[in-house]
Amino acid sequence: MSAATAYRTPQSWIALAVFLLLVIGIGALIGTQSVPGDWYDNLVKPPLNPPSAVFAPVWFTLYVMIALAGWRVWVEAPRSNAMMLWGAQMLLNWAWSPSFFVAQQPWLAFVIIAAMWLSILGFILVVRKRDLLAAWLFAPYLAWVSFAAYLNLSIAILNP
Numbered sequence: 573m574s575a576a577t578a579y580r581t582p583q584s585w586i587a588l589a590v591f592l593l594l595v596i597g598i599g600a601l602i603g604t605q606s607v608p609g610d611w612y613d614n615l616v617k618p619p620l621n622p623p624s625a626v627f628a629p630v631w632f633t634l635y636v637m638i639a640l641a642g643w644r645v646w647v648e649a650p651r652s653n654a655m656m657l658w659g660a661q662m663l664l665n666w667a668w669s670p671s672f673f674v675a676q677q678p679w680l681a682f683v684i685i686a687a688m689w690l691s692i693l694g695f696i697l698v699v700r701k702r703d704l705l706a707a708w709l710f711a712p713y714l715a716w717v718s719f720a721a722y723l724n725l726s727i728a729i730l731n732p
Contacts, residue, residue, distance in 0.1 A: 578647050588643045595639040598666055599631060606669035611676050618726030620719075634713050638662070641709040645699055654702070657695040664688035678728035685721045692717060 578584060608624060642658045649655060664687050672681035692714045700707035 579644070584643075584647050587646060588640075591639040591643040591646070592636065595642070595662065596632065596635045599635045602666055602669050603628070603631070606673040608673055612673060615727055616730040618723060618730060621723060630716060634716060637709045638665075638713060641695075641699075641706040644703050644706045644709075648703065652698075654695055654699040654706075657691050657698060661688055661691035661695060664691060672724065678724060678731065682721070682724045682728055685717060685724050689714070689717050689721055 638658075638661075642655070642662070645652065645654045645658060664684055668681055668684050668688065671677050671684055692710055696707045696710050696714065699710075
């Protein structure tokens with residue numbers, strides 16, 4: 573079965589729905605349980621810190637792209653190194669908000685986001701020859717996590 577045909581099976585569409593529901597659903601659940609509060613509001617913020625209203629729409633868009641990339645790789649190679657990297661970055665992604673906003677540990681969150689950045693880059697490098705679209709779907713994610721790492725590190729340094 574060709575890749576184009578594999579993406580059109582009923583099982584594939586069900587898998588896409590599962591990927592979207594899990595990635596967006598767990599991300600939203602964690603987001604509602606890790607709301608920035610007074611602690612975050614009182615931190616010294618770095619230059620270029622965007623307004624809080626920017627984060628939810630950006631993450632929703634990125635989560636759709638992350639789910640699509642994961643689904644594409646899963647359809648072709650569910651037990652591949654690319655899929656393991658996809659899973660690793662997702663677990664790290666979901667761990668970041670609780671470590672930063674709930675535990676209020678910016679340095680721990682920075683370690684998590686650095687590992688997440690490496691797993692995102694690893695996914696792109698591993699998958700780019702097999703599925704260029706999946707790799708490109710992760711490019712904005714890598715850019716955003718790079719920016720988020722700058723914000724995280726700056727906050728850690730500015731608020732000893």
